[in-house]
Amino acid sequence: xxxxxxxxxxxxxxxxxxxxxxxxxxxxxxxxxxxxxxxxxxxxxxxxxxxxxxxxxxxxxxxxxxxxxxxxxxxxxxxxxxxxxxxxxxxxxxxxxxxxxxxxxxxxxxxxxxxxxxxxxxxxxxxxxxxxxxxxxxxxxxxxxxx
Amino acid sequence: xxxxxxxxxxxxxxxxxxxxxxxxxxxxxxxxxxxxxxxxxxxxxxxxxxxxxxxxxxxxxxxxxxxxxxxxxxxxxxxxxxxxxxxxxxxxxxxxxxxxxxxxxxxxxxxxxxxxxxxxxxxxxxxxxxxxxxxxxxxxxxxxxxxxxxxxxxxxxxxxxxxxxxxxxxxxxxxxxxxxxxxxxxxxxxxxxxxxxxxxxxxxxxxxxxxxxxxxxxxxxxxxxxxxxxxxxxxxxxxxxxxxxxxxxxxxxxxxxxxxxxxxxxxxxxxxxxxxxxxxxxxxxxxxxxxxxxxxxxxxxxxxxxxxxxxxxxxxxxxxxxxxxxxxxxxxxxxxxxxxxxxxxxxxxxxxxxxxxxxxxxxxxxxxxxxxxxxxxxxxxxxxxxxxxxx
Numbered sequence: 001x002x003x004x005x006x007x008x009x010x011x012x013x014x015x016x017x018x019x020x021x022x023x024x025x026x027x028x029x030x031x032x033x034x035x036x037x038x039x040x041x042x043x044x045x046x047x048x049x050x051x052x053x054x055x056x057x058x059x060x061x062x063x064x065x066x067x068x069x070x071x072x073x074x075x076x077x078x079x080x081x082x083x084x085x086x087x088x089x090x091x092x093x094x095x096x097x098x099x100x101x102x103x104x105x106x107x108x109x110x111x112x113x114x115x116x117x118x119x120x121x122x123x124x125x126x127x128x129x130x131x132x133x134x135x136x137x138x139x140x141x142x143x144x145x146x147x
Numbered sequence: 148x149x150x151x152x153x154x155x156x157x158x159x160x161x162x163x164x165x166x167x168x169x170x171x172x173x174x175x176x177x178x179x180x181x182x183x184x185x186x187x188x189x190x191x192x193x194x195x196x197x198x199x200x201x202x203x204x205x206x207x208x209x210x211x212x213x214x215x216x217x218x219x220x221x222x223x224x225x226x227x228x229x230x231x232x233x234x235x236x237x238x239x240x241x242x243x244x245x246x247x248x249x250x251x252x253x254x255x256x257x258x259x260x261x262x263x264x265x266x267x268x269x270x271x272x273x274x275x276x277x278x279x280x281x282x283x284x285x286x287x288x289x290x291x292x293x294x295x296x297x298x299x300x301x302x303x304x305x306x307x308x309x310x311x312x313x314x315x316x317x318x319x320x321x322x323x324x325x326x327x328x329x330x331x332x333x334x335x336x337x338x339x340x341x342x343x344x345x346x347x348x349x350x351x352x353x354x355x356x357x358x359x360x361x362x363x364x365x366x367x368x369x370x371x372x373x374x375x376x377x378x379x380x381x382x383x384x385x386x387x388x389x390x391x392x393x394x395x396x397x398x399x400x401x402x403x404x405x406x407x408x409x410x411x412x413x414x415x416x417x418x419x420x421x422x423x424x425x426x427x428x429x430x431x432x433x434x435x436x437x438x439x440x441x442x443x444x445x446x447x448x449x450x451x452x453x454x455x456x457x458x459x460x461x462x463x464x465x466x467x468x469x470x471x472x473x474x475x476x477x478x479x480x481x482x483x484x485x486x487x488x489x490x491x492x493x494x495x496x497x498x499x500x501x502x503x504x505x506x507x508x509x510x511x512x513x514x515x516x517x518x519x520x521x522x523x524x525x526x527x528x529x530x531x532x533x534x535x536x537x538x
Contacts, residue, residue, distance in 0.1 A: 059448065
């Protein structure tokens with residue numbers, strides 16, 4: 001199982017920010033059970049537009065859990081604009097890399113954050129600059145293009 | 148460490164290693180050489196071949212050594228296809244074969260073969276009537292595995308052999324998981340071709356054999372020298388062959404006792420898991436299964452994360468999830484028995500060996516309970532399920 005870095009294993013073994021937020025400002029779910037990955041992100045966003053809290057729930061492999069954990073760590077306490085800058089590459093770098101076959105997990109994590117922000121924007125009639133309606137799923141072929 | 152992945156491979160017995168050792172150093176001669184220094188090696192190969200032939204009720208000259216189960220499967224299918232083109236190019240197999248057979252079938256399709264893939268029922272067993280109905284005048288081969296490597300299901304090999312004999316079709320069985328774990332008599336079962344591998348029965352890796360019944364039409368597979376009667380050329384893997392022979396010599400007399408012990412522990416494991424872990428199911432048949440195989444699905448969780456956590460707890464196991472198969476789809480076997488994708492992703496295979504104890508299984512089931520609670524607590528599918536239940 002040493003295909004994963006120590007950081008990935010750490011975030012897998014002790015995932016940060018697992019759980020739900022009741023009456024969350026925004027909730028995003030991406031992925032599908034057919035492919036074996038589903039991520040759900042809950043955001044608590046203050047009136048000042050800062051992400052006060054973030055939680056996740058993930059059905060998926062070790063990399064899916066670790067990328068969810070790291071992505072939540074990277075957006076916590078950030079402004080919406082800064083959270084949008086948390087790309088899959090940033091998540092991967094923070095985890096000291098992922099095996100090629102698992103890169104789509106980091107894309108899914110990025111997309112889950114975007115989906116939760118989109119939900120927040122929809123609920124509040126806002127338009128967030130630079131945020132497009134997220135795809136509900138990330139396919140393997142797309143992740144290969146990214147690499 | 149608790150090793151419960153004996154369907155993947157087994158540890159070689161110390162006696163096996165001991166029997167092999169001299170053939171790397173003292174008796175290193177090429178068995179094809181003329182000098183007397185090589186004579187012992189020739190005899191060592193003959194002895195191993197005899198032990199193996201006897202274990203199947205076959206003749207010595209019907210056993211051909213290969214580099215393993217995958218090669219034997221490749222040879223059986225490609226060799227039968229090439230040698231029987233005058234009769235036809237239709238082959239019958241099942242949806243749950245090992246990739247060594249399925250991917251060879253795909254290859255043969257690209258070369259003009261027509262393949263019928265038999266369905267299996269919820270337990271992974273073929274319908275014998277569907278098999279007989281699928282046989283045509285141009286059918287050259289029926290290839291059905293003896294026991295499935297993932298879910299352990301045993302096929303009605305004797306009935307299949309009666310049908311293929313009646314219709315004059317060659318019958319190949321991939322017995323990699325079954326050989327030396329279940330009794331096999333090739334005459335009684337009307338098997339024409341049989342693949343096996345040493346490392347599944349406490350022998351070395353890199354050595355297998357193909358049993359070829361006399362007068363079965365099959366093309367030569369590896370071209371070169373006169374080894375294995377020219378059918379599978381190449382200097383013999385003498386230490387491997389000797390180790391294989393020794394492993395079989397040890398396994399056959401202890402087979403019944405081992406299997407009985409494994410069945411008892413296997414059933415204990417199955418009962419423990421199903422009674423202690425909710426939303427779990429047994430994959431495969433309750434009794435028509437390999438003595439050492441248990442395969443479960445746990446809803447709402449994914450297999451690879453379960454394996455990683457078991458690894459952290461010192462337990463080696465395997466899963467049929469997509470993440471462990473290197474593709475987006477979970478195991479073709481679990482899908483063929485009708486599991487939904489998400490249920491197939493949450494599968495776990497535990498395969499015991501002759502040294503497995505009840506205490507080890509208790510530890511594993513305890514850890515498994517903790518792991519599944521932890522993974523379900525972070526699963527959005529479980530959350531959705533609980534919400535649906537409330538409503």
